[in-house]
Amino acid sequence: MKKNVPFKSYLLLSALFLFFTSCEKNVDINDFENKTPPKNIVETAQETDALSTLVAALAKADESEGTDLIGTLSSEGPFTVFAPTNEAFSNLLSSLDNYNSLEDFSTDEDRAVLTTILSYHVVAGVSAFSTDLSNNQMISTVQGEDVTINIDADVFIQDATEVDAKVVIADVAASNGVVHVVDKVLLPQAIIDAINDAEMEALGTLVDLVVATEQLSILEAAVIKAGLAETLSSEGPFTVFAPTNDAFVELLGILGDDYHGLEDFDTPEEMDLLKDILLFHVIPNATVKAADLTEGMVPTALEGNSIDIISLDKSFVIGDATDTNAAITAVDIMASNGVAHIIDKVLLPQSAVDFVTSLRLKTIVEIAVETDDLSLLVDALVQANAGLVEALGSEGPFTVFAPTNHAFVDLLKALGDDYHSLADFDTEEEKALLVKVLTYHVVAGVAAFSTDLKDGQMIETLQGEKVGIRLNGGVHIDDATDTNASVVLADVKASNGVVHVINKVLLPQEVLDILNPPTPNIVELAQSVDDLSILVEALIQADAGLVEALSSNEFTVFAPTNEAFTNLFHALGSQYNSIADFNTHEEKALLAKILTYHVVSGATVASADLKDHQRIHTVQGESIVAFVGNSIKIKDKTFTKAKVIAADNFASNGVVHLIDKVMLPKEVLDILNH
Template identity: 40%
Template sequence: MENGVVHVIDGVLLPEFSLPNVVEAATAAGLTVLLDAVTAANLGQTLLDAEAITVFAPTNQAFLDLLAALNLGSLQELVAAVGIEEVTRILGFHVVPATAFSFDLAEGAQTVPTLAGEDLTVTRTGSNVTVTDARGNTFNVVAADVAIENGVVHVIDGVVLPTANEPDVPNIVEAAEAAGLTVLLDAVTAAGLGQTLLDAEAITVFAPTNDAFVNLLGALGLGSLQELVDAVGIEELQRILGFHVVPSVAFSTDLAEGAQTVPTLAGEDLIVTRNGNAVTVTDARGNTYNVAVADVEIENGVVHVIDGVLLPEENLPNVVEAATDAGLTVLLDAVTAAGLGQTLLDAEAITVFAPTNDAFVDLLGTLGVADLDELVDAIGLEGLQKVLGFHVVPTVAFSTDLAEGSQTVPTLAGEDLTVTRTGANVTVTDAEGNTYNVVVADVAIENGVVHVINGVLLPTL
């Protein structure tokens, strides 16, 4: 040829393609929400610098659908709701650290790793490709094989989500601390129950507020938790606390409508009642309290905060045990001599005015006898039974049950006894006009109450 030479070849020569980077490709496709999300998560440079990537890029509508499902109005609200780290994790779940054009995929389903550290399921059916996320949602590839500098972009019609990022759940101690239940924590520590609750496989805890404990202490005339421990003993405190713990998990939504009985660690049943969204608990003594804060999830169950301290059945002594604890040895000897022990134990309801040992010593001195045997010789066994019966009222009368002033009450001796209350003071007057003081009132027993008095009451003999 005139100005050079021609060589005939068997192919078409192509210049080097000028491919867009991932940001340019997303911009060209109008994926503005994805670009905003990548900018917010500061992932742009990471994607640009990656050696090889496959990006499953959601459309703007895909993001709008996700926001609507979460009841959010904007990308900024999503960031505020889940945190920037979670947004970063979601975006990373759309990026595979290798290049995979649609024609590189095997027919059928395959799992591929992502920058989020979780696998994504990609399925090719002929020329169609879908992606399924960790929560089972499946979306379509609507624009495949957009080549970029370091890989490929596939546009998809949904936002793929990794596994739910469960929030940290506190243990029972942490939950109580967060709720400010300091008295309950002190009680659990005093009872040595902390590790038991932490190690339990499944528990529901009805947790009293600080005010609930203060109200209990006030009702018992006690000033502190230590005074409660001193009064009832550490075993009883453990029993009370155990009565607040159900050995299974019961969120309020798990409860049936109406009343149900549930077992507790105290070995007694608790009554739990649900009325709509309101839940109450009723203890063994008939006290009913409200669940003020429900469904606080903990590592091994749930906590419901309540406005009262639940009490199990009273673990009361019988009359013989109460007299033994009070050191009323002469009274016990007299009851044994008179054969009245079983009668008192079997009685349905009694109030016993129990003389001190000194009271019996004073009576023996007044009668000029040396001991209980000489007293029996002097007045006879029936006389002793009548004297003792005159100290027993066949009904339960705590000092708070008495009317102000004088009242007569029947006794097992068949004669009335005069009982007088003056404010907090109580006296008893016998058939001979002798008046004695109640020196220790209101000792509860299984079938009634004992009041310790400083004299022996005498009926008509």
């Protein structure tokens, strides 16, 4: 079975085919023709320019006492040799640390590595021509490991890496066997393991890794402060879930004003707490890579405490004694004594949760004021100027879903350029709107902890509308939008209730209706477009109920512009200077026939739905024909097509396409030409 090769020096090999220029350009089949009498394998290689590095490699390996690859490959054999080209050796050397050329194989140990590689290219006791090879055939090499033959149009040789070698010239016969030229140096598992071992030795310990990672500087300080640096530098192995600086900052924010940094952990009880928290991030005696993670409880170095590995969206999150899981943001950072995975939250054991609970409880407002990440919520409560600060400081109880600063920033961005800060809610109407938003986050009369919430539960808010509860890999809050809020910190107990910190400002339907007025119907849309004013006049002048009809149901309307109507008036002659000139019963009926010829009932036909030469039935009864090319044109019963000049103006009951011509059905032409 192939193995993945997780070391720098071999990563480049996985991209060889991206940089490889076909060896056929450098190796000429004529190099191997007309050689009489046949030479042995070594002589054949020596006479082939494209194999000069292979010859040099054999000679370099033979510099070690007791090694005679050239002599062996010059003997009676038979042998089968997979011969890498010069470029294949160049690619290998460029990807290996400390080996820039064959001259760098300067010690017996280095030459032993070279010998191992070279002997992996030799099959003894057989001259295996390409016709002797079969797909998935495994062949033992002189080195001792197997190579596998893959035949898919060409012949490929599979080694222990992820990239197969391609046979670029096959069946070069020699007096003592056969040579197949390949475009890659084959590597056995023994060499890969040796390189991996060497690179693992070069890695620092987990403590070294933390020290070298900027976003883990607070974790580094915490490990040193708790006296765990020596432990995590020992042999191990350990698996460490490493919280980022942001995660520690978030924790400190939760703890309140008494904890601005690690220096505030200064009592024996606080030092014990810090140590417990850190040990809770360590799995002892194991190197658990991302591929090894499975669902379930895993004991930590904090005796009697386990973390919960939870499957979520084809990945995993880490559960602790709180209701907020940690996401894994980077995996498999290898150290000499284990592996680290970076997470976005400080995991808290029960002892830490109990400690946080033991802190002096504050009111909901005090908690918000003392939590940096809720400062914009506090600003909003003040800006609303509706007594909300006083209310949420009263006895309660209340449940508050408290949006973070980032959630408010996202809301302000969504509202547009008129709202750069909460101070822009400065009119009475805007402050009233802000009150509706804020009271939608408050449940009065109950302190609902996460354990009290049920999936699918609907909870009435102080604003009057309800929010929905979703329990799926955490707690999520549904509002009137399409995007729910996630509880990023649950169950912050207050003296007058409980706060759940969420990552989104919740919006009720009442607010959405104010921010996003309903989409106009077709008539309202036409009335809002200056260039359709004559069309609107025509709908009214026809006096056939068209205004009412086009305000309901579903239609597609091809709407002539004012200029199109003006052109129609000119064509009709001096008796028609405006829509008002259609004033007799017969003329109004004629106008209705023209207008209904522009209407398709029962469908919203967007421009992308139109097909070339598509025949479309109109409300008038006759059909129009769509021509789709560089532009969209509509053919009526005249000789001039109408061009769509502004497509896809969607209304609540259909779509309007502006056209540059008033279309005429045959019925109208017959009347006009009578």
